[in-house]
Amino acid sequence: MEMKGYTLCKDTADPYVAALLNSGKHSMKAHEILSGRTALYTNIGFNNPVTFVKELEEALAVHDKQLHDTYKSSRKKIEGLFGISLEENFLSWMSGEFAVTQSEPGLLGREPELILAIRAKNIKDARKNMEFIEKKIRRRTPVKIKTVNYKDFDINYVEMKGFFRLFFGKLFDKFEKPYYTYVDDYVVFSNKAASLLSFVEDYEQKNLLKNNPGFKNALSYLKSNSTIFLYTDINKFYPLLKPMMNVATWNEIESNKDVLYSFPYWTMQVVGDGSSASLQYVMDYKPYKPEESVVVASDEADEEMNEDAETEKEQMSELKRFYIEKFQGNVLREFYPEGALKSEAEVKGGKRHGRYREYYENGKLKSRGKYSNNQPKGTWKYYSEEGKFESKEKF
Structure with a gap:
């Protein structure tokens, strides 16, 4: 099922959305490093991070004067507190592609994993500026975890409270105190060390989103340059939904489970062009047939514990x-x-x-x-x- 259309940006649109639609688009490459366990994938792109922030400030000023003043105050406070320039030390190395994923639990826990990948123009420049920011923050905020190395990947920790929310709102709330590392052209953040280590394992073992047949098929219908891109693997995402819902909503979703599973891959893309935006939805259809559980007889001898074995x-x-x-x-x-x-x-x-x-x-x-x-x-x-x-x- 495929739908295409266009929309005009209204004055009442969320300021973050308005700023995105006025900031162009960017090529998508994050799926080349992201985990094959990805259940929900959001990709945000724009021509230039500095231009986006200026568009955001203008949109906030029009949309909500109080919100605009709070934004300006927060930015000034962060820069003054740590002695850094958000534009020179944080935005300057970014290319304009931000990817956020929620994945199935990995090798180190039962909780869903959140990952934020920011593409750099030059990864050496990104590393230099991140080390500078970390040095400044450590002077004011003592941290318990030092940089550790796992399979040639440096796992870093730094308290960056307010950084991501300042630019992208609630979507980035979970990354206030992130662990991070460097993978190819990306600085990869997570709110938990376990999530980042499982991510590294998937990357090392080539268990990547780009190799997922459903994702490859969906991507073939869409443009390679995007402003907002959303992909859902319902088979992976459905088990993660329950904690997000109240009982009544979850019961309603459960009653329509066969419908949801009949559309295993959902994809949406928005490409901004100033005052207008093109939209495209692609949904794969495959009638849902519940798998029949097969009971396998077990041999009691096989269940006996060998006390000498670990x-x-x-x-x-x-x-x-x-x-x-x-x-x-x-x-x-x-x-x-x-x-x-x-x-x-x-x-x-x-x-x-x-x-x-x-x-x-x-x-x-x-x-x-x-x-x-x-x-x-x-x-x-x-x-x-x-x-x-x-x-x-x-x-």
């Missing part, structure tokens, strides 16, 4: 071990499907070693004790869901 949890991957040691303070945390903390274990050399705590889903302590080289040690105590002591065991 379990999957005991044998940590290189990535997980790196993450726990560098970013989690040597503490391995596991969670219930709905997000509640299930357990905390101190880790040494990739194995449980030290204090251990396990919790019920209601947050009450279930058991506590110590591990030594992956084996329970000493006295362990067990509690009821009401928090009452039940028993103890000596190892």
